[in-house]
Amino acid sequence: MSSEAEKSEQAAAAGAGDTGEPTIFDKIIAKQIPADIIYEDEEALAFRDINPQAPVHFLVIPKHRNGLTQLSKATEANEQVLGHLLLVAGRVAKQEGCTRGFRVVINDGPDGCQSVYHVHLHVMGGRKLNWPPG
Ligand code: TR5
Numbered sequence: 655m656s657s658e659a660e661k662s663e664q665a666a667a668a669g670a671g672d673t674g675e676p677t678i679f680d681k682i683i684a685k686q687i688p689a690d691i692i693y694e695d696e697e698a699l700a701f702r703d704i705n706p707q708a709p710v711h712f713l714v715i716p717k718h719r720n721g722l723t724q725l726s727k728a729t730e731a732n733e734q735v736l737g738h739l740l741l742v743a744g745r746v747a748k749q750e751g752c753t754r755g756f757r758v759v760i761n762d763g764p765d766g767c768q769s770v771y772h773v774h775l776h777v778m779g780g781r782k783l784n785w786p787p788g
Contacts, residue, residue, distance in 0.1 A: 671764065672723045672771040679772040683717050692750070697735055698742045700777075709780030710750045714739045715772060723771040725762045736773075743777045752779035759787075 681687040683699055692712060693700035703711040716735050722728060728736060740758070747756040756779030761768040 671768075677770050677772040679713075679715050679770055679774065680719070683715070693742060693746045695742070697738050700742060700746045703776065707776075708778040708783065710747070710752055710756065711776065711778045712746065712750070714743050714746070714775040714777060719772050722773045724768055724773055725760050728773070739775050743775050747777050747779055750779070755779065757783050 678687065682689040682691075682701060689704075690702040691699060692702065693714075694717075697717055698714055699717055700712050700714045703713055716722065716739060718735075720732070720735075722732050722735075725736075743758050756777055759776040759778070760766075760773070761776070
């Protein structure tokens, strides 16, 4: 894992939460930091998770965060983009070969184990997933 990724995980472990600073995802959007991008449009970016928890594990993020650090801060103003992220999640899961299904997760805040405060969807598949999650 890169030192940037380690820093992000350490911040989460320390319960740092939303710092108001640009996140690692802003740097990925700006192509300042490389990521394995598998889908991109005007509003959304999907890239493989650096620490995959399933054979298919990618993240879908809004390219324009507009203050939306986490789902619990969402308002009606974010409704369209959140819907778009879900549509992208489903389309890219299909593109990635998840024909038998997949899971979409949004971690929110310290109890949700959120480590990057730029709202994002985890999409996981490629094997039978366990339920309930830990
Ligand atoms: O814990 P939450 O829900 O906030 O999820 C953040 C996710 O971002 C984790 O699953 C990390 O593995 C993932 N992550 C963190 C970094 C990173 C990444 N995925 C792809 N590329 C990444 N880079 C380049 N750097 C990271 N710090």
